[in-house]
Amino acid sequence: MNSNIAASIRTQRLASLIPMLSKMIPEHAILSEPEQLKAYECDAFTTMRQMPLLTVLPDTIEQVQHVMRCCHALDIPVVARGAGTGLTAGAMPVENGVLLGMSKFNKIHAIDLHNRTAWIDPGVRNQAVSDAVAPYNLYFAPDPSSQLACSVGGNVAENAGGVHCLKYGLTVHNILELEIVSIEGERMTLGGPALDAAGYDLMAIMTGSEGLLGIVVGIRVKLLAKPASARVLLAAFSTIEDAGNAIAKIIGAGIIPAGLEMIDQTGIQAIEALMHAGYPVHAAAVIICELDGSVEEVEDELSSVIAILNSLNASDIQVSTNETESKRIWAARKAAFPALASLAPDNYVMDGTIPRRALAEVWTKINRLSDEYQLLVVNVFHAGDGNMHPSILFDSSDENQYQRANELATRILELCIQVGGTISGEHGIGLEKINQMCLQFSDAEINQFHALKHAFDEKRLLNPGKQIPTLARCAEFNAMHIHRGEMPFPHLERF
Amino acid sequence: MNSNIAASIRTQRLASLIPMLSKMIPEHAILSEPEQLKAYECDAFTTMRQMPLLTVLPDTIEQVQHVMRCCHALDIPVVARGAGTGLTAGAMPVENGVLLGMSKFNKIHAIDLHNRTAWIDPGVRNQAVSDAVAPYNLYFAPDPSSQLACSVGGNVAENAGGVHCLKYGLTVHNILELEIVSIEGERMTLGGPALDAAGYDLMAIMTGSEGLLGIVVGIRVKLLAKPASARVLLAAFSTIEDAGNAIAKIIGAGIIPAGLEMIDQTGIQAIEALMHAGYPVHAAAVIICELDGSVEEVEDELSSVIAILNSLNASDIQVSTNETESKRIWAARKAAFPALASLAPDNYVMDGTIPRRALAEVWTKINRLSDEYQLLVVNVFHAGDGNMHPSILFDSSDENQYQRANELATRILELCIQVGGTISGEHGIGLEKINQMCLQFSDAEINQFHALKHAFDEKRLLNPGKQIPTLARCAEFNAMHIHRGEMPFPHLERF
Numbered sequence: 001m002n003s004n005i006a007a008s009i010r011t012q013r014l015a016s017l018i019p020m021l022s023k024m025i026p027e028h029a030i031l032s033e034p035e036q037l038k039a040y041e042c043d044a045f046t047t048m049r050q051m052p053l054l055t056v057l058p059d060t061i062e063q064v065q066h067v068m069r070c071c072h073a074l075d076i077p078v079v080a081r082g083a084g085t086g087l088t089a090g091a092m093p094v095e096n097g098v099l100l101g102m103s104k105f106n107k108i109h110a111i112d113l114h115n116r117t118a119w120i121d122p123g124v125r126n127q128a129v130s131d132a133v134a135p136y137n138l139y140f141a142p143d144p145s146s147q148l149a150c151s152v153g154g155n156v157a158e159n160a161g162g163v164h165c166l167k168y169g170l171t172v173h174n175i176l177e178l179e180i181v182s183i184e185g186e187r188m189t190l191g192g193p194a195l196d197a198a199g200y201d202l203m204a205i206m207t208g209s210e211g212l213l214g215i216v217v218g219i220r221v222k223l224l225a226k227p228a229s230a231r232v233l234l235a236a237f238s239t240i241e242d243a244g245n246a247i248a249k250i251i252g253a254g255i256i257p258a259g260l261e262m263i264d265q266t267g268i269q270a271i272e273a274l275m276h277a278g279y280p281v282h283a284a285a286v287i288i289c290e291l292d293g294s295v296e297e298v299e300d301e302l303s304s305v306i307a308i309l310n311s312l313n314a315s316d317i318q319v320s321t322n323e324t325e326s327k328r329i330w331a332a333r334k335a336a337f338p339a340l341a342s343l344a345p346d347n348y349v350m351d352g353t354i355p356r357r358a359l360a361e362v363w364t365k366i367n368r369l370s371d372e373y374q375l376l377v378v379n380v381f382h383a384g385d386g387n388m389h390p391s392i393l394f395d396s397s398d399e400n401q402y403q404r405a406n407e408l409a410t411r412i413l414e415l416c417i418q419v420g421g422t423i424s425g426e427h428g429i430g431l432e433k434i435n436q437m438c439l440q441f442s443d444a445e446i447n448q449f450h451a452l453k454h455a456f457d458e459k460r461l462l463n464p465g466k467q468i469p470t471l472a473r474c475a476e477f478n479a480m481h482i483h484r485g486e487m488p489f490p491h492l493e494r495f
Numbered sequence: 496m497n498s499n500i501a502a503s504i505r506t507q508r509l510a511s512l513i514p515m516l517s518k519m520i521p522e523h524a525i526l527s528e529p530e531q532l533k534a535y536e537c538d539a540f541t542t543m544r545q546m547p548l549l550t551v552l553p554d555t556i557e558q559v560q561h562v563m564r565c566c567h568a569l570d571i572p573v574v575a576r577g578a579g580t581g582l583t584a585g586a587m588p589v590e591n592g593v594l595l596g597m598s599k600f601n602k603i604h605a606i607d608l609h610n611r612t613a614w615i616d617p618g619v620r621n622q623a624v625s626d627a628v629a630p631y632n633l634y635f636a637p638d639p640s641s642q643l644a645c646s647v648g649g650n651v652a653e654n655a656g657g658v659h660c661l662k663y664g665l666t667v668h669n670i671l672e673l674e675i676v677s678i679e680g681e682r683m684t685l686g687g688p689a690l691d692a693a694g695y696d697l698m699a700i701m702t703g704s705e706g707l708l709g710i711v712v713g714i715r716v717k718l719l720a721k722p723a724s725a726r727v728l729l730a731a732f733s734t735i736e737d738a739g740n741a742i743a744k745i746i747g748a749g750i751i752p753a754g755l756e757m758i759d760q761t762g763i764q765a766i767e768a769l770m771h772a773g774y775p776v777h778a779a780a781v782i783i784c785e786l787d788g789s790v791e792e793v794e795d796e797l798s799s800v801i802a803i804l805n806s807l808n809a810s811d812i813q814v815s816t817n818e819t820e821s822k823r824i825w826a827a828r829k830a831a832f833p834a835l836a837s838l839a840p841d842n843y844v845m846d847g848t849i850p851r852r853a854l855a856e857v858w859t860k861i862n863r864l865s866d867e868y869q870l871l872v873v874n875v876f877h878a879g880d881g882n883m884h885p886s887i888l889f890d891s892s893d894e895n896q897y898q899r900a901n902e903l904a905t906r907i908l909e910l911c912i913q914v915g916g917t918i919s920g921e922h923g924i925g926l927e928k929i930n931q932m933c934l935q936f937s938d939a940e941i942n943q944f945h946a947l948k949h950a951f952d953e954k955r956l957l958n959p960g961k962q963i964p965t966l967a968r969c970a971e972f973n974a975m976h977i978h979r980g981e982m983p984f985p986h987l988e989r990f
Contacts, residue, residue: 114851200704201667205697300790353689421688441693
């Protein structure tokens with residue numbers, strides 16, 4: 001937007017909004033100074049930034065309702081933010097819009113041991129839920145790598161997963177009920193304490209909607225019993241194909257590991273340099289496999305898995321014998337992204353999902369793209385469910401590298417669609433992948449998304465411009481694709 | 496509607512619709528004779544009936560698109576029907592509307608062993624899926640009592656459960672992708688082959704939407720590996736409280752049985768008279784508990800469960816030692832509703848869900864209501880997940896009994912809401928429970944449901960009048976409640 005027009009809108013909006021907000025929001029909870037707002041200009045997708053008009057930090061549901069009513073009345077956009085650990089710019093402010101920080105909603109209100117649920121605020125950290133219920137031998141299953149910092153409200157917004165979602169599902173599978181505030185300021189309860197709820201499944205539609213449909217102000221999470229036994233196994237392979245086949249055979253044997261991961265050589269070496277976890281640095285790939293359940297079940301599955309690994313020439317097989325050893329193996333895996341910081345100034349962590357059968361094929365193609373663009377790509381896969389996180393390493397201060405990294409990212413996402421996968425596994429779409437939505441979905445499907453958005457937010461004030469592209473944007477993006485001489489997937493009729 | 500007006504609309508619609516349909520639908524697939532239409536006037540909720548204008552039986556997706564385009568152009572309502580086994584009148588025709596029978600969509604198109612999925616038509620019977628994949632030691636988890644007859648498309652429409660949904664989830668948890676045709680005749684793909692899909696979760700919203708949002712024409716179901724071992728245990732109790740406590744203690748011990756059921760004495764006796772399955776006829780209640788997993792895991796859990804049962808004075812504990820014995824116990828349970836036919840001409844099978852902690856309380860209150868209304872109520876619970884199916888036995892030829900049965904049903908559903916439960920477990924809302932939606936949801940929530948419906952079906956042609964009540968209907972229903980001198984739940988602020 002022209003900066004003079006933007007500045008004039010800013011002045012007008014501040015003049016009308018601040019007095020209105022102040023009727024119910026204390027002064028200290030309304031941030032308007034640039035140095036205060038700076039902290040809110042991006043989430044963990046740091047290459048895109050935008051200062052908000054204001055940041056509001058409510059601490060009651062009534063205050064959230066008031067903020068929404070003010071913004072609705074004045075046609076001012078609202079972007080909600082949890083802990084700001086998102087990786088797709090979903091919580092990046094909108095120009096001249098309000099940033100609604102939910103960090104003060106940080107209480108665990110009730111733990112219901114009988115029904116194995118807890119009612120919590122959206123700003124509660126993911127790990128804090130498991131910590132609070134640990135004395136009862138329970139835990140909250142979703143475990144994104146950011147679980148020490150990320151909020152459960154953010155997990156709901158992005159439908160977050162983690163290394164254990166193969167067996168225990170995504171956030172949507174681990175919550176039962178949401179309380180939300182609509183853009184009109186109405187409180188609503190979606191879902192309910194039972195397995196099924198009457199009416200349309202609004203809880204599922206809210207989960208993963210990236211702040212475009214409503215503001216989550218309360219969450220009933222499911223709690224799971226900690227398994228009696230959990231053992232983690234690490235194995236090295238001298239070829240990617242053998243590692244891929246091991247994944248396929250383990251799943252094919254009817255075993256559903258609690259986690260099943262695959263890391264390539266560059267990843268292994270970077271992790272080992274940082275964490276000294278005993279990862280085999282000369283392997284082409286390692287897989288990490290966690291088995292959990294009763295002691296007997298785990299032993300039984302462990303011997304099946306080891307037999308499979310041996311049949312595929314695995315080496316350096318390590319099996320944890322206690323929780324400390326298990327934690328060591330996982331802590332190193334979860335440090336994969338920090339570890340890559342030693343290799344390049346910037347790391348573009350991607351998130352796509354492919355059918356398991358395409359693992360080795362996609363891995364090989366990514367390596368070829370890496371050569372083509374002359375940028376190092378490190379492959380870290382949640383291989384069990386086909387969710388991959390290739391990391392493109394680059395230096396953003398070099399404009400040419402920055403451009404190449406972005407183009408390479410687009411090619412990798414296209415590759416995911418091409419093999420029948422999807423452009424998102426657990427990080428959401430946000431702004432990062434909005435163009436690729438045009439490749440994944442037909443016009444009719446995108447129209448249906450917009451109609452649904454309209455049903456919740458007629459004025460398009462909630463996190464506008466994210467997640468669902470306009471058809472005009474798609475027309476432009478697809479034209480550009482054809483313009484550069486490559487029909488995206490000429491050999492595929494329909495994915 | 497005034498019958499003259501209805502007849503005149505009928506004549507007009509037939510005159511415009513039949514020639515238009517015939518451009519693409521063969522003559523034999525358009526039924527218009529009363530004797531042909533009679534078979535479609537109700538689903539398994541037989542107390543409500545309505546003849547359709549026409550029944551159309553398409554056998555290609557293109558034909559479904561054509562039917563939708565014709566009805567959309569002419570503003571004629573459409574009700575989709577699978578196998579007609581629904582229990583809430585969800586597939587009952589609308590006056591002067593088209594009944595779209597999906598029975599010819601009965602093929603299993605592809606079984607993907609690598610990804611453990613199958614792509615099937617909506618008219619495929621639930622049991623047929625498991626039969627087709629049995630050679631690979633796989634099965635489809637949802638198992639409603641009607642599974643021999645009901646279609647998977649119907650399971651999607653109602654988000655069906657079954658005795659195993661405690662551990663394996665409802666239909667929504669066991670499908671990955673839907674192909675649908677919208678009321679405008681557009682084909683759309685919802686969800687995808689991976690665990691997560693980009694965009695809003697339209698697959699979840701379609702599941703359980705009772706035909707109000709679109710017509711399902713293809714389903715990607717998840718297939719599960721058959722557990723290595725499954726044992727079924729039957730135990731008798733001399734009081735309902737002990738049986739309820741046993742349920743609570745089993746779940747409290749961290750065991751998630753594959754199924755956990757509870758049946759009262761009248762139910763036991765009726766089942767035993769029909770099935771001779773060895774159920775203990777003098778018990779106040781029995782529970783049935785299935786444990787599955789690896790051999791070791793099952794043995795381990797079995798001893799824990801038996802210890803719990805012994806601590807609560809259970810008697811007549813039977814444990815199956817092979818599949819035949821397991822099937823005998825389950826077959827008898829699944830015959831509960833047919834068995835009740837010996838006790839009364841009519842059986843109003845209800846479906847509500849309550850928090851597990853309220854099991855004994857609700858059971859006792861239902862018995863009191865049974866005395867008050869002088870009608871026998873048989874209690875069959877999916878106790879593990881709190882889903883209960885009280886059966887009201889009555890004679891519909893006696894107008895007074897019929898009235899009492901309906902009033903009693905309403906009171907039982909209100910009781911579910913009162914203890915924090917919901918008016919539906921797995922049968923849906925349809926027409927049967929549409930008034931109770933007014934008690935369960937606030938006006939804002941019902942408005943949100945309507946807005947969502949509008950996003951899929953602006954003209955309200957898909958299964959109109961079902962599932963989501965108008966606010967006018969709610970105002971009337973709630974006024975009637977107050978009129979009879981009972982505010983529904985005066986002591987509860989909010990459920």
